[in-house]
Each structure stands twice: as C-alpha cells, then as structure tokens.
Amino acid sequence: MYQYNEFDEAFVRDRVETFRGQVARRIDGSLTEDEFKPLRLMNGLYLQLHAYMLRVAVPYGTLNPVQMRKLADIADTYDKGYGHFTTRQNIQFNWPKLQDVPDILSDLADVEMHAIQTSGNCIRNVTADHFAGAAADEIEDPRPTAELLRQWSTDHPEFAYLPRKFKIAITGAPNDRAVTKAHDIGLRMQRDAQGNPGYEVIIGGGLGRTPMIGKVLRAFLPKADLLPYLEAILHVYNLHGRRDNKYKARIKILVHETGLEAIREQVEAQFLLQRAAFEPVAEQVIANIEAAFAPPAYVSRPIGGDDASDAGFRSWMDTNIADHKRDDYAIVSISLKPIGGTPGDASSEQMRVMADLAERYGHSELRVSHEQNIILPHVHRADLALIYAALKAVGLATANIGLLSDMIACPGMDYCALATARSIPIAQEISTHFDALKIERDVGPLKIKISGCINACGHHHVGHIGILGLNRAGVENYQITLGGDGTETAAVGERAGPGFAADDLIPAIERLIEAYLELREAPEETFLDAYRRLGQAPFKAALYPDQVTRNAA
Amino acid sequence: MAREFTPKVLTANHLLEGDAIYRDGSGGWSRNHQEAKLFTDQREAEAALVAALAEPGTIVGPYLADAKAGPNGPLPVHFREAFRTRGPSNYNHGKQVELNHVSV
C-alpha cells in the first residue's frame, strides 16, 4: 500500500506538535473557542452532543493490520473500547477527551495515519471502490489514479479557492461500488474499441440538500488526458461556479443551471488549451505510485473442499463473498451490521481479530467500505472456513451483505450535533424486527439507508428505501423515499409522502416489504426492479392505506 | 410582536470532556439538568448568557435552551436537550451511567 514519503511524515509530526501547543493554549485559556475551533476542525476534532469526536482519515479506505491494531489500542486507551466506521470510509472515535487528542494523533502518526481534514473549498480526499485491486470485474486498480489525483490537487494554486468543496470518486470496474454518480466528478474506468483503458467522466452529482445524479460529460477519456481534462473542468467551475450562495455553489448547480451541453462545450474548448500547455507527469512518479499499489504475492495452492455441512457457513458464503480477479481467491466482506447492533461499530477486540485475519490470511490488507463494513480483499478460498469460524467467535459473521439488515445509518442525534433526529435506533429496530420475521433472505437484495438530517451522510437519497429523520413540531419524524440507487444505474429516491413518527415507521416499512413480496413477478425480481417496473403507486398505497380508503370513499 | 419569553436553562459543553453542562443556582456549572437554574426572566437569562460567553475557561458554546419546571428541578422541553441529559440510546454511555451529581 501507499507509504508516506519523508515529507509527509515530517509534515504530519509537525502538525501534531503544533496542535499539541494549540490544545495547551486552549486549556490554559489563552485561546478562545472562536480561535480554537477552526484549528481543531482542521485536525479532525468535532464537538458533538455528548463529547468530542475525532474523525481519522483512512485514504481510499485502505488499512493494514498494524494500523487496525493501533485503532483498537486508541479505542481502549482513550475511548470506550470501540470505533465507528463511516460512510466516508473513515473511522470516528466518539468519546476522546480534549487533553488526550494530541497523544492520539501522535499514536496515529506512528502508523502513518492522521486526522487532518482537507477542509475548506478545495479538492477533498479522492474516494475509490472498496474492492479496488481485487474485484473480478475490474479493468484496473483505480487507486494509483486516485493517488495521482491527490498529489496533483494538493497545493494546486488554481484550485485552492474553489467556489465550494469538491469531491472526486473513482472506480476501476463497470459495477459502480463507489457511488461515482453522487460526486462532483465521478470517474468510471472503461476500455475503448482498441482495449485501451480510459475513463467515463461524470459531472455534477451530489447528495445533501439538493440531490442530483451526475451526468456523463465525456463517454471516454484516454488515461493520459485525465489531468488536463480535470483541470479544464475545474477551470470552468472556478470561473462560473456561484460564490454568492453557499447552497448553490457546488458544481451540480452550475451544471443544472447552465446545461450539460454548454458546460461540455466550455470544458472541451478549455481542455484543448490545457492539454497543449500540460507538462506530462514524470514517468518515474507514475511508476512509483503504481509500485505502491502493486498486487500482493498471491499463492497458488489447492482450494480444498468447503465444509458444506455447516448451514451458517453456507449462508455466509452466499452473501459475504465476492468474486476475486483470481479464481482461487475471494473477497470477504465482514459485516459490521449484527442484528440489533449499531451499523459501522467495531469493538477493539473485533478490530484486533480482523487485523490478525488480514495478516494471516489476507496479505495484510483491509478496507473500509462506504457501506460501513470491513473488507478482506485478498483471501485464498482454502482459508474461508477458518476465517468464518474466527469471525463467528467475536460476533462478526453476520451473513447479510446486500440484504435488508446491511443498512447504512449515520450517527444521527445519538451523537451528531447537526442531527434533526436519531438514526441508529431506527436501524436497530428494523434489523431486529425483520430478523424475527425471518424473511430477509426471501426479500433478497435491498438497500435501506438512514440519515439523521438533510446533510445525507447516511446516503438516504440512494437507498432503495431511504429514511430521513426530521424534527416535526418537536417530535422525531421519518420521511421515506423510494427507488434510490447508488450504483451505475443511479437514481435519487422519490419522496413517498408525509413522514412517520418513530413508532409508526417500522409497521410502514413492513407493509412496504409485504407489498413488494406480493407484487414481484418472481423471487429474482428485486425490490428496486419491481419499483422500476410498477412505479410508486402500489408502494405508496401500502405505506398509506388509510389515505387510499379515504380517496376511494 | 415579541414572542413571550419561555423559561430557559443556560447550557454549554465542558471544555475537556465535551459533555453537556448547565448553569446552576450558585453561578457554577452542573452536569445535571435538574440542578440547573431555571431562568424565567428574559433579561436575567440573556445577561447570564453574555457572562458565560466571556468565560472561556471551562466551557464551550453556551446557549439558552427551553426548559420547564419539574418535581426535582428543571426538565428539558426539546428531545435534543433530553438526549443531552442522558447520552446515546445505543449504548449505556454518557450521563445515564456517569452522572454523579458532582458540580464541575
């Protein structure tokens, strides 16, 4: 994986010591909160409802076992023995004390990690497919491109003061696991007619207050043209993006207001200029980056027979295993969604077990997925039964990836100071309720995503069933959206109707699921497919039965 | 027309632990909502807030929150404030287990 170079290491150490001084001056009263707040936010430290929260960056969601163990140690030493993995592929600690934070940052620096947030209106951390470098459907590992983009955009003078923050996601596979259509720029690797790799360039996606699905700006961009082409996009955005209104400043609004055609003309014209003036990145730089993401030393040995007698193992194999680019290897998704648990949480003990398994069986690689699970991307199929047994011993063998209980839920009002309602208890209740009904397998692939406010960290807009927690007249109220999709067939979910009080929400979702089971043509027709075929009406009728009776009367 | 003043408590977060704290009757800070002083006079409440804003030593982000009188002291009105008196609902963490009526 990518190793810090000397500059990065010195830079991070320096930042930790600077922050240590700032914390000391805040505690002794020589810095006011107004002065200190921007400094702590730059170091990933937020003040939430009940405590501080430290958000630690996990670039491209890639972790090694040493880092995972360090996260476990931090959880034990300075927190309450657990961590929360987020939809931004980060980890958050919910209970650090202010005076301990410099020590935590120093411990992180020991394993080449940090909590520095690329805050401000610049190009943020580039996110990538969590199966990158392993997936069977992948054209190329997208992470070298992501790293190249990071190096290119860091301190790029033209892009330090964009109208607003700017997020890029990249996937090397046609199956989009990186939600590229919900980013300012999404890049999907493609091959041209000659088989050369390049990118489909998607522009103007985003969730939050004004959700929009990105549009294809360029169907195929040769790899070598990537940087000048992105410079052209950013140049156009920098010139024309709105700076008068924070809520209208993202590139999605520019694309929406100007029109895709007009933006494309401007970008393509600018691209010709950028390309003519562009100094190609030195081959050595590219070679170094690619070497840093070189595939592991795979081992060829017999797969052996699975222990097919264990029903638990079989159902885990059904849902939690994805195809690796090598036939004798597999990708393991470790579910952080135990029935009734908090989506994305892992105890220090669980972190250590995952680290050990990665070290022993997984070429020392771990990934954090935006769906709040942990991935072992390179596992020999001969070892799957052992891994399952080890996971099961610490409550990590929930066989539910891609199913109803594999929900995304943001921290919501149990932790987050911005929340308008809670999301975690809703996720817990849904998971417990449907587990008791034992219909999850029958229901099949289903994505429920829950956010505790309009900021949409829980990606509710792209959930097949999206749930948004709001405050309605002093009571928590939950709005349902239907038909959202975060993959290559992305769509923003449509609001179904008035929201539900917490107590009415679970029965409403049960009616929805029952309606789907009735309506589907065959078990193979997923919830999303049925919704697309039938439209909202029958699902709405299930959600609001009284209304239908009233209208019919 | 000015809205009628509803009773308030003065609350903030503790500088080191970050947990919710409340201005008590003695002018100090308590971690217990029920030990908070219930302000029924707008001017007095606002004066207390201004004073707290100038007191950066141990607190962060003071504000006035709606509250009502209860049998054992003030009770929160909004659910967000109620959560702040307890802690998260998914684990037994925070005030619901740690509260020991010690003033800050």
Ligand code: SF4
């Ligand atoms: S969606 Fe809202 S409540 Fe949830 S984590 Fe984001 S800001 Fe907080």
